Amino acid sequence: MLNLNWLQTFVTLVDTGHFTHTAEKLFMTQPGVSQHINKLESACGHALILREKKSFDLTEQGRLVYQYAQQLLMSEQHLFEQLIFDNPDEGECKLACSGALALMLYPKLLSVQAEHRKLVMQLKAAPNHEILNAINTGDIDLGIVTNMSSDAQKSSDFTVEQVGHEALCLILPVKYEAQPITEQLLIDLGLISHPDAKHYLSLYFSQSQLPFFTNTRLEEIPKTGFVNQINQILLPVAKGLGFTVLPQSIVDSFNDQESLTIFKPDKPVIEMLYLVKKRNRVLPARFEQVSSLIKSSLLAQIE
Amino acid sequence: MLNLNWLQTFVTLVDTGHFTHTAEKLFMTQPGVSQHINKLESACGHALILREKKSFDLTEQGRLVYQYAQQLLMSEQHLFEQLIFDNPDEGECKLACSGALALMLYPKLLSVQAEHRKLVMQLKAAPNHEILNAINTGDIDLGIVTNMSSDAQKSSDFTVEQVGHEALCLILPVKYEAQPITEQLLIDLGLISHPDAKHYLSLYFSQSQLPFFTNTRLEEIPKTGFVNQINQILLPVAKGLGFTVLPQSIVDSFNDQESLTIFKPDKPVIEMLYLVKKRNRVLPARFEQVSSLIKSSLLAQIE
DNA sequence: TGTTATTGATAATTTTTTGTTATGAGGTGG
DNA sequence: CCACCTCATAACAAAAAATTATCAATAACA
Numbered sequence: 001m002l003n004l005n006w007l008q009t010f011v012t013l014v015d016t017g018h019f020t021h022t023a024e025k026l027f028m029t030q031p032g033v034s035q036h037i038n039k040l041e042s043a044c045g046h047a048l049i050l051r052e053k054k055s056f057d058l059t060e061q062g063r064l065v066y067q068y069a070q071q072l073l074m075s076e077q078h079l080f081e082q083l084i085f086d087n088p089d090e091g092e093c094k095l096a097c098s099g100a101l102a103l104m105l106y107p108k109l110l111s112v113q114a115e116h117r118k119l120v121m122q123l124k125a126a127p128n129h130e131i132l133n134a135i136n137t138g139d140i141d142l143g144i145v146t147n148m149s150s151d152a153q154k155s156s157d158f159t160v161e162q163v164g165h166e167a168l169c170l171i172l173p174v175k176y177e178a179q180p181i182t183e184q185l186l187i188d189l190g191l192i193s194h195p196d197a198k199h200y201l202s203l204y205f206s207q208s209q210l211p212f213f214t215n216t217r218l219e220e221i222p223k224t225g226f227v228n229q230i231n232q233i234l235l236p237v238a239k240g241l242g243f244t245v246l247p248q249s250i251v252d253s254f255n256d257q258e259s260l261t262i263f264k265p266d267k268p269v270i271e272m273l274y275l276v277k278k279r280n281r282v283l284p285a286r287f288e289q290v291s292s293l294i295k296s297s298l299l300a301q302i303e
Numbered sequence: 304m305l306n307l308n309w310l311q312t313f314v315t316l317v318d319t320g321h322f323t324h325t326a327e328k329l330f331m332t333q334p335g336v337s338q339h340i341n342k343l344e345s346a347c348g349h350a351l352i353l354r355e356k357k358s359f360d361l362t363e364q365g366r367l368v369y370q371y372a373q374q375l376l377m378s379e380q381h382l383f384e385q386l387i388f389d390n391p392d393e394g395e396c397k398l399a400c401s402g403a404l405a406l407m408l409y410p411k412l413l414s415v416q417a418e419h420r421k422l423v424m425q426l427k428a429a430p431n432h433e434i435l436n437a438i439n440t441g442d443i444d445l446g447i448v449t450n451m452s453s454d455a456q457k458s459s460d461f462t463v464e465q466v467g468h469e470a471l472c473l474i475l476p477v478k479y480e481a482q483p484i485t486e487q488l489l490i491d492l493g494l495i496s497h498p499d500a501k502h503y504l505s506l507y508f509s510q511s512q513l514p515f516f517t518n519t520r521l522e523e524i525p526k527t528g529f530v531n532q533i534n535q536i537l538l539p540v541a542k543g544l545g546f547t548v549l550p551q552s553i554v555d556s557f558n559d560q561e562s563l564t565i566f567k568p569d570k571p572v573i574e575m576l577y578l579v580k581k582r583n584r585v586l587p588a589r590f591e592q593v594s595s596l597i598k599s600s601l602l603a604q605i606e
Numbered sequence: 607t608g609t610t611a612t613t614g615a616t617a618a619t620t621t622t623t624t625g626t627t628a629t630g631a632g633g634t635g636g
Numbered sequence: 637c638c639a640c641c642t643c644a645t646a647a648c649a650a651a652a653a654a655t656t657a658t659c660a661a662t663a664a665c666a
Contacts, residue, residue, distance in 0.1 A: 001307045002379060005653095008304070019614055032654055034615060039653090046386055050583065054613060054662065058441065060587050061386050068382045072375070076305060079371045083349055083364050138361065280353065284363050308624095322643060335625055337644060342624095356633065357642060 002043055004076070007069035009036040010048065014066050017055060040065070088285035090118040095290070096134055097144035098196060099125040099230035100166075100247040101273070108297055112289065119286055125230070127195055132158070135278050142287060144294065146199075146271045163275045164298030167248040168204050170263040173240040177261040183212040190224030192242040194233045200245040200271075208265035234260065247271070273298055305346055307379070310372035312339040313351065317369050320358060343368070391588035393421040398593070399437055400447035401499060402428040402533035403469075403550040404576070411600055415592065422589055428533070430498055435461070438581050445590060447597065449502070449574045466578045467601030470551040471507050473566040476543040480564040486515040493527030495545040497536045503548040503574075511568035537563065550574070576601055 013022045013033060023030040041048050048062035058066065082090075097105065102125040109121040124140065128147065134140035136157060148160055170181075172189065179185065191197065198218070205213045213221075224242040227233050230250060237244055238259035251262065275291060277283060316325045316336060326333040344351050351365035361369065385393075400408065405428040412424040427443065431450065437443035439460060451463055473484075475492065482488065494500065501521070508516045516524075527545040530536050533553060540547055541562035554565060578594060580586060586594075 001311070002382075004304045004307065020612085029655055030614070031616080031656085035653075038615095044383075044386055051614085057581075057583060060389070060585065063441070064382065064385055068378070071378075075371070075374075079305075079367065080347075082367055083347055086363070138366075278360070280355075280360060282363065323641085332626055333643070334627085334645080338624080341644095354643085 002040065004072070006036045006040040006043070007065075007072060009033055010040055011066060011069045011073065013037065013049075014058065014062075086285040087118075088288060089116040091284060091286050092120045092122060093286060093290050094122045094124075094139065094141045095143065096124040096126050096131040096140045098127070098146070098247075099194075099228075100196075100250045101144055103230055103253065104249055105294065105297060108293055109290070112293060121290075128199070132276065135276060138278070141277065141283060142291065142294075143276045145274050145276055147203075148274055148276075157279050158276050159279050159281075161275045162272055163295050164273045165270045166273060166298075168200055168207075168245055168269040168271055169248055169251050170204060170208075170243065170245055170265070171234065171237055171251060172243045172261050172263060173237060174259050174261045175240060181210070181263055186212070186243060187221055190222045190242040192225040192227075192233060192236045192244040193223045194226065194230070194244065194246075195228050197244065200247075203271055204245050204269050207267065207269045209267050210265060305343065307375070309339045309343040309346070310368075310375060312336055313343055314369060314372045314376065316340065316352075317361065317365075389588040390421075391591060392419040394587060394589050395423045395425060396589060396593050397425045397427075397442065397444045398446065399427040399429050399434040399443045401430075401449070401550075402497075402531075403499075403553045404447055406533050406556065407552055408597065408600060411596055412593070415596060424593075431502070435579065438579060441581070444580065444586060445594065445597075446579045448577050448579055450506075451577055451579070460582050461579050462582050462584075464578045465575055466598050467576045468573045469576060469601075471503055471548055471572040471574055472551055472554050473507060473511075473546065473548055473568070474537065474540055474554060475546045475564050475566060476540055477562050477564045478543060484513070484566055489515070489546060490524055493525045493545040495528040495530075495536060495539045495547040496526045497529065497533070497547065497549075498531050500547065503550075506574055507548050507572050510570065510572045512570050513568060 009022060009026060009028075009032075012025055013019065016022050016025065019033045020030050023033045026033075037049065044061060044065060046061035047059050048065055049056040050059055093109075095105075095109070102123055106121075106123050109123060113119050113121045124134075126134070128145045131140065131143040131145050135143050144163070148158075172181075176185070176189075191201075201213075201218055201221075205218075225236040227236075231253065233244055233246060234251070234254045234256075236242055238254075238256045251257075251260070254260070275294060312325060312329060312331075312335075315328055316322065319325050319328065322336045323333050326336045329336075340352065347364060347368060349364035350362050351368055352359040353362055396412075398408075398412070405426055409424075409426050412426060416422050416424045427437075429437070431448045434443065434446040434448050438446050447466070451461075475484075479488070479492075494504075504516075504521055504524075508521075528539040530539075534556065536547055536549060537554070537557045537559075539545055541557075541559050554560075554563070557563070578597060
């Protein structure tokens with residue numbers, strides 16, 4: 001392994017072209033410089049300089065090592081700067097949320113990044129449990145999840161903050177507009193499924209006070225479609241091929257609203273949104289603006 | 304300064320999450336691991352891990368250092384690979400030649416680079432003495448120059464190889480086509496100057512056996528223009544604003560040939576082209592294809 | 607062309623750093 | 637609750653690095 005001190009000495013030597021001057025510059029003795037170069041050479045397995053008379057020339061390997069060393073010393077300096085100053089406009093933000101929220105949030109995050117090019121936004125759409133898992137391993141810095149309950153036993157590992165809520169909609173083809181919803185109707189129509197469909201469905205029926213489907217019987221609904229592209233889920237519904245359950249925001253952003261009908265339950269179905277990070281983790285300064293952006297976006301949506 | 308061994312230990316520790324396992328993996332003892340981490344932390348001036356119970360969490364600084372260390376270890380490995388294997392298709396080629404030759408060579412060099420994206424061609428157009436100087440300092444790996452004579456005293460510092468020659472042309476506006484060339488005509492017409500004009504002029508008159516301009520009187524020719532864009536020098540000549548001296552290849556690549564007339568001296572004026580590198584310097588493998596490309600290009604041009 | 611001053615290499619010695627062993631405190635799991 | 641595992645600490649041994657004291661080779665200069 002290449003010792004950084006040797007590299008520093010080597011760079012200075014190449015710059016000055018002079019062993020003694022290098023020693024003075026680095027507050028060491030001249031034999032020390034010779035030794036550093038010798039050690040570096042044997043660590044590299046190659047001669048780095050060709051000594052001739054008083055001066056020397058770089059070998060090709062010497063050039064490579066010189067380039068490498070310069071980069072290295074620069075990047076170490078950069079690291080130290082990062083360590084002492086937590087720049088709010090620089091660094092990676094690894095975020096995760098549901099596909100529905102990603103659809104809304106990603107453009108806003110990107111406009112922040114457009115202003116601060118060194119602030120790199122990474123947004124991953126994933127189901128709840130995967131988000132929590134990724135936060136735990138440190139793959140994700142900050143996540144937005146819906147229900148914390150099912151992972152409650154782990155919840156002590158997280159810092160959770162409620163940041164908003166979103167209405168869930170039961171969506172059918174427009175031709176059922178005037179019809180009363182029955183369990184049999186839904187079974188006949190079939191479900192257009194998607195990654196969060198199961199979770200949304202059980203949430204919807206348990207909250208909406210509709211006397212349909214106890215949890216055990218949700219499986220009985222036939223699946224007449226599946227997509228994991230959030231903005232394409234409503235296409236088959238619009239074409240009359242099935243029903244589905246999605247957050248309000250997805251429905252709002254769909255082009256062909258006239259082909260859909262949204263069922264109005266007696267009691268609106270709301271899912272809570274939680275901003276989650278790892279417990280004890282103090283996020284860098286850049287997450288200030290990110291989380292306030294998230295909060296204001298989610299609040300604005302409720303209006 | 305951050306010791307590479309400490310960083311290696313730190314990375315392994317973060318990966319395993321386990322001091323003892325880290326020690327085993329790196330063939331050291333467990334207290335050694337503890338010490339490495341302590342030293343790294345004090346060198347960074349920050350806690351890198353938060354020890355709690357048996358396990359630990361990374362601090363934000365720890366994350367930064369981890370990222371940095373991973374990059375570093377990777378790039379050191381890359382360096383070693385470069386040192387043992389001189390890849391003919393990877394690396395920088397820093398070349399220099401006259402503007403005229405650059406015009407011809409650069410497209411060819413770029414088509415080589417297009418095939419081998421890691422082979423980066425850097426071509427600089429510069430006058431002779433600047434090229435020799437840059438080769439001497441190591442800023443340029445390989446150069447093409449015309450006359451070595453004036454820097455002959457230094458020539459022992461270089462390895463020189465003749466690689467071709469190029470005809471020099473005296474170019475006038477087409478309206479002088481039928482006219483005999485006299486010294487007075489040139490003075491009346493005026494010189495369209497460019498960076499190599501003086502050198503080309505003295506070469507031309509000393510070789511062409513025209514009884515014009517002893518070197519001392521070259522200065523008397525009035526300058527009626529100047530450009531340092533090689534492919535724009537002939538524009539003012541075509542418009543009748545002056546004469547100039549340029550290599551044949553530049554004339555050939557000019558669009559508006561009909562507006563020019565090229566003087567035919569009794570004895571054609573040739574300037575030799577030399578491929579020059581620093582003496583004793585063994586260039587990396589990638590220069591094989593570069594110099595054979597240069598040679599074949601210059602030979603092809605002579606035909 | 608001697609003569610002196612510089613420059614870098616080498617060897618021996620000292621100092622500093624690093625790694626190991628021995629041990630202990632705190633936590634875990636059967 | 638006991639045996640075990642994990643990491644921290646201190647004392648010591650080993651290795652690495654720096655320094656001093658030289659020397660040979662070259663350059664500079666009278």
